[in-house]
Amino acid sequence: MRKTGFLIPILVIAIAAMLSAIFIVDEREKVLVLRFGQIKQTVTDPGIGFKVPLLDEVVRFEDRILSLETELIEVTPADDRRLEIDAFVLYRIDNIVQYRQAIGVGGERQARSDLSGILESQIRAVLGSQGVTSNTILSPERSALMDQIRERSDARAAALGLKVVDVRLRQTNLPEQNFDATLQRMIAERDREATDERARGQEAAQRVTALADRTYEEILSEARRDARIIEGEADAERNRIFANAYGRNQEFFEFYRSLTAYEEALKGQNSTMVMSPDSEFFNYLRSDQGRRSEEGERP
Structure with a gap:
């Protein structure tokens, strides 16, 4: 009886130790096994894993695509029209070892803060680069700019063990204090473009008119020359006919x-001759x- 009473606690402890040595990895996560803060095991496939009880710690990371929204970012394109842009990024943890080493004890909050800083800097760099105007940002070329931001952000986020899946620019607005000035600048630019177009149109019209006048003069000159030739030939023929008639009778x-x-x-009826x-x-x-x-x- 005493032996049975002694074995039951041991059996309970053994079962508890066995259960604590088992951990389950969900298909939506990745797992690191740490021993005194050092990485001992990496598990990326779903299933059952084993660890040393009391010594090893299981740290779980999301394997799903995560999203992050930025605050309003003020950018200045090449045409000096300041814009306020907010964006969101889709990302996932690609390398959990590198991710753990990069963020340290800051966890997911630190990773999101670092990724937000990367995204903000690349949005400013791409949208503020030479040749990119506010019209470009608001045109179909916007998708190419977003791809460029994604590629550059992904290259820098790799140091954090992250993979940037997509970047989207959402709202693009003018700062309220600059709206009137920007509107007047846009109006002035459109007026200048209209003036240039009218000047080019007038120049083209003058060229067409000059060409038409020259063509008219050339055709008229040729027609007069041909008419004189025909008149001369007609007069010669008339004189020849008169001469023949005079010679006959x-x-x-x-x-x-x-x-x-x-x-x-x-x-006439009132012809008078003296x-x-x-x-x-x-x-x-x-x-x-x-x-x-x-x-x-x-x-």
Whole structure:
């Protein structure tokens, strides 16, 4: 009876020691086994683990993706328009040994503070770099800037054993005290751009007008030249025809030309001419000249 009473406490202690030597690792966490503050074991896979009772300590770390929101960060892009930006970052613990060594006894609060400082500095560095304006930050190029911030933050967070999964810029606002000044600057810049556009438009219009005027003068000059050539050719042809007609029947040609002259001279209802009766102009209007003409045409 005494032996049984002696074995029961020993059995209880043995069972308690055995149970205290076992620990369970959840799939959502990673585990470090410490002995007097020194890392003795790293467990990253879910399952059952073992440790030395009373000597070893199990420290658990999140293996899920964590999030961190920043305070408002004031940045000054290349166009000197100050902006207030808040962002959030998604991260996870990638190397628990390095993470433990980096944060020391500060724990998760220290890690979040360090990561927030890294993110804030990289947001200022990227958004304040040369060539990045407020319009760039508010344009579709914003996604490329966020990728750049993520890459640079991830490179520096690796020293903390952290992996930066994503960085997103949320609100982008103007500081209230600078809103009016920035608005007036934007208006002035748009006015300047509009003036430049109008000046370029007027310059282009003048070039087009000058080209059109020169083309017009060239076409008109060519047309006049061609018209003079055609008129000259027509006059030559007319003279040739007249010469041929005159050579065939001189008297008839003179008669025809006289009739044409009469027609042109006596146009209108009140045509009046004062001439000498014996003028050669009336040769074909005299009866005797008409009889001589008829007699000359008889065979």
